[in-house]
Amino acid sequence: MCGIVGIYLKNEDLNPELGGLLSAMLIEMSDRGPDSAGVALYRDPVPDSSGKLTLHVAGSYDWDALQTEMTAQLKADVKIEIHASHAVVIASTDVTSVQNWLKTEYPDLNIMSAGSAIEIYKEKGLPSEFVRQFKLHELNGTHALGHTRMATESAVTTEHSHPFSTGMDLCLVHNGSLSNHNRLRQQLRNEGVDIQTDNDSEVAAGYLMWRLREGDSLEEALDRALKDLDGFYTFAIGTKNGFAVLRDPVACKPAVMAETDEWVAMSSEFRAIAQLPGAANATIWEPSPATVYTWGH
């Protein structure tokens, strides 16, 4: 069991409150996933000529030294903002080259996300502790996904937590379990997809990364996932402009969606959505099995 939440703000006036709304939803899903918590926030997009990455390292780290080194080596303006065990790096240069440079020069740093708007934070422990550590309730943004994890397939570590990056400004959260992840992981590694853990959900993320790299649209990649991924899942996929939801054809794993004039939300359970303003009068429905739902600007 795990908990998924997602919120997309239709009313920009609510953007400063995104973190607060997301925190309330995430904490409500603690029962479904007390092992770890994570979020992907889409906020403060940087210009096309710049890139934004979220980095993670266990223990203390000399981020100032990294900033100095990056500025010198990449010949770019580099800003680093620390969020608990994570740091958001904004560099005035091509994001892919920054990503490749970091992988080579700083292999100990985990790159949680890359793109122009996405920031991914995730950590072991209860959602309430996660919110406190990362001051999540203070963060603004346009839309966000969150996940509370009850581990079934693999270890409880930060790296095994959700969301998983699936490419530039893309991420995936998963409630369920995949049964063909071992074979699929090997196939994806043969295709050159970098998969770091033995977690089944990371394989789903790697699968989407591979399909998008091969030229599929998100909808095409998700349609193909219905054939290639065996197991139980409700997925929520964050994109630069919104989010998508997909349930497997058997649809054992729950999902509920709601919409008002102010926002669109999804969650594993209505009680998370009940935390949002105006939820009592929202239009509420259960997403159909094997059907791709998308929201975006």
Added chain:
Amino acid sequence: MTEFDLNTDSVRALNQHLHDSPSGSLSVVNPGGRHCIASGIDASVAVSIDGHVGYYCAGMNKKAQVTITGNAGPGVAENIMSGSVRIKGSASQYAGASGQGGTLIIEGDASARCGISMKGVDIVVTGSVGHMSAFMGQKGRLVICGDAGDFLGDSLYEALIYVRGSVGELGADCVEKEMTADHVQSLKVLLASVGVDASAKDFRRYGSARKLYNFNIDHADDY
């Protein structure tokens, strides 16, 4: 009327009250999608819940009349024994699962596995139901005023299924059967008793072909 406000009262306090000393009628406000609201009642009491409920609302209900003015999460009225549970909105998956008696009325839609393993409950859905509904249904009636999803009545025993709208792919061993005058009459009485305005004559009946009851090598692929 006794009122429980679940923003301040706990679900445990509500259920304990319903198990200990219920009488007359009771209202519940601000359910907020919480789980197990009004579960395990064994008393003639009327409970009205104003809002959306989470998992297993009115589970194991006996004698009580529970009304939910909102939507219900998974497993509403699971294993209902008697009494009635009415949902003014829609219900999530496995509504009325393994219900042994009583009546479950869903005024909106029900999603997957409605009435799975039903054992005597009458379920009336004003809207449509999702896939695998009445899977392994043993006894009772599932009445669907709208459409039924795929694999309706898969591995059915002796539960009766009535559908007014379209039916997706039928489940293994589920077949359309003759709607006799007795079936029309019994359905008419049921619809009237739950206040659903539909003509019994417009429904088709589905039941078990009884070919999976005993092992038959010719049907090995169906097991």
